[in-house]
Amino acid sequence: MMRQAQGSNNQTMSFGRSRARMMPFNRPTVTFSDVAGVDEAKTELVEVVEFLKYPERFLSLGARIPKGVLLVGQPGTGKTLLARAVAGEAGVPFFHISGSEFVEMFVGVGAARVRDLFEQAKRNAPCIVFVDEIDAVGRHRGAGLGGGHDEREQTLNQILVEMDGFESTTNIIVLAATNRPDILDPALLRPGRFDRRVVLDLPDVVGRQAILKVHSAGKPLAPEINLETLAKETPGFSGADLSNLINEAALLAARKNQKIILMPDFEEAVERVVAGPERKSRVISSREKEMTAYHEAGHALVAWSLPHADRVHKISIISRGNMGGHTTLLPDEDRYLWTKNQFLDMMAVTMGGRVAEEQIFDEVTTGASNDLERATKIALSMIKRYGMSSSLGPRTFGKRELSEERDYGDKVAEEIDQEVKELVNNAYVQACNILNDNQPNLVRIAEYLIEHEAVSGDDLQRLFNGEETSGGGDTGTPAIPSEPPPYAPKPAQPNISPQPAPSLSSQNTPDVGTMSTGSGDD
Template sequence: MKKWLNYLPTIFIISIIVSLIAYSSQGSLRHMNYSEFQNLAKTAEFGNSSLTISSNVIDVEGVYTDPSQSSKNSTAFSVLVPNTEENLTWLTKTLEANGGQISIEDPNQGSVWLNVLGQLIPFLLIGVFFYFMFTKMGGGGSNKAFEFSKNKARMETDVKVRFKDVAGCDEEKEEVKEIIDYLRSPKKFTDMGAHIPKGILMVGPPGTGKTLLAKAVAGEANVPFFSVSGSDFVEMFVGTGASRVRDMFKTAQKAAPCIIFIDEIDAVGRQRGAGMGGGNDEREQTLNQLLVEMDGMVDNNGIVIIAATNRPDVLDPALLRSGRFDRQVTVNLPDIRGRQQILEVHARNKHLASDVELDNLAKRTPGFSGADLANVLNEGAILAVRNKEKVITMADLDEAIDRVMMGPAKKSKKYTEKDKWLVSYHEAGHAVIGLRLEDADMVQKVTIIPRGEAGGYNLMTPREEKYFHRKSEYLAQITGLLGGRTAEEIVFGEISAGAVNDIEKLTDIAKNMVRVFGMSSLGPIQYANPQGNVFLGRDYTQGGNYSVGVAEEIDKEVRKIVDQCHTECHRILTENRALLDLIAHSLFEYETLTNEEITNLMKFGQITDPNAPAIETKEVEAELEENTPPKLPSKASEEELDAAKNELTKKKED
């Protein structure tokens, strides 16, 4: 029916066109009154005619020719004549005077219903057309008022996702296996007197697979899966959200056992009474109804609620208490083993080259979520198609990692020679700190090709993934972030604005060391709430939990940490000036260096053949003289070049 209603406007327009054509075809028919016909009958010559005789009138239709007119064309006419015996005799004589023939029509031959329908059809079409337009705009029908309060949960009865499709979260799977057993056979739990958790809250960063894990639970248990977003409950009309919650549980009760999945529950489950102007009544009523449905006067047996959020700190305490969300499952970012498993899952339908090693790819992507890893393989496949390759190569995946982290390369953007030297030494400074500082991250890749907002970047990964970081590791991170700015100071005698992102990161690390981690002379005292939420009204009136004097001491400690790291960074770069120049010159020439090439530069002085002998001092001097950057204060001294030569020769002999 809905399909035909979509064609109704077209049918209406066609009907109007047909009616206009029919009306225009009747435009040549001359309708006369009785007096006009009497005058015309005196001079006109009539052709064939038809008479429809009824009780009161005679309907005459035919054609005539007027001799007084210059044109001899026939004209159709129609006239109603009073039904009398004299008029009937006169009509017969007049119409047959010039050889015309008369046919008598039965007035009852046509159907009365057809005539009535013929008159009503245009009005019916107009009425149906306006009804269609009215309902299409959503303005009519009392059903809209009832549909407005209906829940927007989407039900899937045959979920295809299984645990094998969810990788990198083995512990999280163990936490939800009881839910699957309960949904499959609840009797063995009730016989033991156990109550299965009514709600499971999945907490974790975006893209870690919370939604996918919830669908896998429904798929493994083979039960209906209701999915809804927290924002689907909140509307501008008070009471709508609560009504939708009631309707959702009522619908789910009919399909029990089942799973209700609420994504981004913080949209409706935030703390009540928070905010500068008080809470939102509609959101709070919705939350109150959700609390009642989960553990109130109504017992919704067979319904398991799984919710996901990355902001558990803003949720209402009543929502997190036992009996509602009994269990919290933290879905963290995957470790190296988890990343490899995730890559294997997403590589099932990918055509990878024989040299692609997913374990190496996992090592180069610390901090990537499952969604990021899926995007890396997808970007690699797109690049392979763009390059008209038959398989996805490691070069495609390497470029895909850079795209996911920093965006596509801006190869059309050209540096001036001075800026190119500046960026080369800036990135070389980061690389040298990563190579020479023990606790610093490992250098995987260095490039001066612009990406996103950065003029170049270093891809640095931890030497080993840890859950806890030591103070020396934080200091090494700050020192590494200062490497680019310090290299500019040493080589060019001035600094640029290219280190703004580095300064932002190192400042946050230094402040956390002092205010949160207690890694300063102020002692193990926390001077800040690491989970403070400004948008919650309570934080505006809470104020700082330390005095003005302590704030001054905090600033001094932060500056002390940064100055200490800056001094250490300056020392390392000065002692390794030859290596800094070598990496910078290589970046200036090749623009991108990999981990293997940087290692070869450090060990052998060249990037091509690691088995070749170390370069001589004269070659280093010649290269520095040939590619001296603008405003370079001084090239490497003779002592530095001799020290570099001796060190490289010693490493080769070892």
């Protein structure tokens, strides 16, 4: 009984100890050379490294290094990796803890762990304290049910006190990472605490090439592999996505008992990362395969015909994940601003699959469910976020916090619904006109897909131009022969002119790159 009591007492006394893990400073595992694609962020953090290495250089001039640096970026952009690189470059102890590890069900435990963490940091100074996902404890105060006595808010108050209580000669720098800076308490972001913000964006084409070079180092690559071409084919990929891409290509090469990684392995890995692995065991009827072929051909032909749509890179009716087929669109360059005409063409491309099904089969299927959802979201974003409505004017509707807060009345809501309906209907009409005018090409592309199941490169351009193809292609899902004969194309419908729209600009747009065919939820 005495031993049990002593054991429980020891556990009770250690309950408020910090759970931060200290990495040894004499064995740096990550340095700035292991981080690519975030050159501006590394430049900002070089100053932190120099302060930890040579503090007297700054103190002799009366300079004060920022006490806290907040790393802000989307998931997978390398916030944790960059923090570890700072510790590796500086050669100092590195304390790593997640924001959720502070908070427990017992009141006061989180604050006690914060005090213990900073006491350990002071004993090991100079050092770095890294708090990952700080939004777990750093949210706005006053929003909890417990008010100011809430456990999370007490933990946040203790962090604020500890950061503000540093002496000017204490060589402790706090790094924190989050992808939601908008919900952090303002007291965290004021000068004297996290007074420097380093933003890590998704890498551009140059950054993607540098990241691919880092992760492919030491791997046996075929001589014909061009990382620049691969970087151009992966817009919107984060650093974590590119690392996973290299690993998937290596796994595919290993399954084939290859000695080196070939370019087809990378091309397959890109599709696996975006859409999932091939479902070769999925057997479909010839009718469903034909419908999928015309659906994807409709997407591609509309995109090829519109001046503001992205370039068609590949069409495939090979099943992946929940998608029966997909059409991959790639921009010619990295894009940071979007125009209204680009949005309008984007919606027309999403409606191309539905229109092709109706024109050829006189039938409506569930394959366009994801397309309709995306077209509606684009229209809502144009009106409510970007002020691209011709009738409602240049203003936003709704406040975007944890959930949307409505700041408009029922009459405006009806006008928004009507505007969305008009935008989607105009996109539908535009797709109808394009496919009516190019129905021979639509049939040629669909028949090629039925036979070869995928097309890209020169063969794709020849199909668009109405020329003869070389006849290559991929093999994929087998089809069950069915009794009904192939569907004959319906006669072309008369053209209906869509309403013209002025050209405006925008930014922070939804990601668009793959048009898919599926049943139910895509």
